[in-house]
Amino acid sequence: MEAPSLSAGNALADSLQSYIRNEDAWRLPVSVSGAPSAAPAGRGGRLARDASAASAARLSLSRWSLAGIGAGAGAGSKELSATTPEDSYTLGVNLRSTDITFLHDGRLMFEGRVMPGMFQVTGPGHSARAVFHAACDVLHLFVPQAVLDACHREVSGNDHDSGVLIDDPLITHDPCIERLGQALLLADEAFTAFGQMYVDSINLALVSRLLELRSRARQAGGHPAMRKSALPKWRLKRAVDYIDAHLAEAIGLEDVAGAAGLTRMHFAAQFRAATGLRPHEYLLRRRIECAQQLLVDEEYSLLDAAQLAGFRSQAHFTTVFKRIVGATPKRWRDTQYAGA
Template sequence: MEASSSPAGGSLADSLKSYIRNEDAWRLPAQADASGAAASGAASAISAHLALSRWAVAGIGAGLPPQELSATTPADSYTVGVNLRSTDITFLHDGRLTYEGRVMPGMFQVTSPGHSARAVFHAACDVLHLYVPQAVLDACHREVSGNESAVSVLIDDPAVSHDPCIERLGQALLLADEAFTSFGQMYVDSINLALVSRLLELRMRSPTGGRPGQPKMRKSALPKWRLKRAVDYIDSHLAEAIGLEDVANAAGLTRMHFAAQFRAATGLRPHEYLLRRRIECAQQLLADEEYSLLDAAQLAGFRSQAHFTTVFKRMVGSTPKRWRDTQDAGA
């Protein structure tokens, strides 16, 4: 995935390649393009200190062995990882296992200053990393609270979580209907600042330090072996009609107990997880010119083209046709 400058009038995905740089090493901020136009206005002093990079590796699990990577966050900043595609991962924070299993697009993790992270990717991965200095968090907090003497804010929950707003912001960095050429850097800086704002919002909603808006996963998450049965069943029956009871039976639980524990383990309701897997399947099919839009919809398990288009646009940010055209243009 090479970063390159985009011609005038190109797609957003092309234009952003100059602003979202690829990392040479995992969680190592890529150097910003000094020629990019800086954001202006009240937020410029804050957004100018945010760095955004992308880490993507293809072929893991399909020829390449799992990749084990480690990094330590600098003493004065945070590393925010936002997942862009489903993958299988083992993640450790300060040497302690934090997450193991399937992560879906929109799931994120925050590593606070001075702490270490180690990850083993068992499948192809694509992650955005936003690097946020502690001073930026504090400046945002002071601006919102109106208290110039406010104590330093701390985000100290290293758990892997899911938030729909952060998922949409990640999509917004990659996909849009209009091209950005002259204002691309301002656009990216604005989304970066929105991500920081959302993280602070979630932190303010969670005074006890738990995961805001998320179930208490430690006590009620679906055991790994049951989760694997459920995921394997879904993956092998995508083209068929799948009901909650079907997946629960595969995991060996009743519908009620399965749904709650599945959401605790993945951050998603079973039906939402199923839709995401179907969309990912459809994307793989759409990348092959052999399949029509209707073929992709049906083989991914959608019973109507209209439903397929609606779900695809909600999750990916564009219609199936426009997404395919973008892939073809970038080939």
């Protein structure tokens, strides 16, 4: 991909302050002197007391990007590793399609294509290792345990609640976290004086969503993806290759399942366990990525891009594009030209 799906409009931010710092090393928190604590005052000031009691209770947001991987002779791949500090979590939200091999504490968690909006959480003291086979762009939110505990106490009403754990290291997808990632990138486009306040608020919203997902998983008896067998790598490759080869055509679930050698019923559940997305949603995202590649070329009109990416009407194309990218095709294209 030539441009990240979630980064529409960043080229218009040349004259504005950047509120999302770039990392010097993968998953290395960026220290911002004088940054305000991200834990807000809640009912009875409980969160405010918690925040002042833990001076390190500060959310940190940064961005890591890597170019020149997997394109051209000798581009190869890049392997990176990091260990999360004992008192915090690392949340990674993907901004563009990339191909990776991801390990958590040495255990293989994911191998294949990661789509925009997919995320992963590494807990305190745990290690992450990734081999990037293509260019990448990701947001990292570093969440102190003290902030997580304070937010949980605010909801539970139990002042003695502490040591909350988020112990699911899978790479998965959540529409709410994807939208919050999009919202964070707006800070560099639309804010001046109040940008940091905006970023802090969205960071806290991400923490609350993680806690919500944790609560749901526990009520359901564990993460759903853990209970389903994922599509084997060779079957997943067949399915993905089929989708990529037929994007401009009408593709049904039965077609993709057949390419993987499975029935529709077995394929859909295993595909979602392997990718974090339903087959139809994955197909739509691949079509939008194809359209984005076409839109950066002035030779193609909006209608050309829609049809070549497999959309049967420009109205449907515009609706799906705006939902996934956060901007209309025309506006997204204009921002690419503005940054050229």
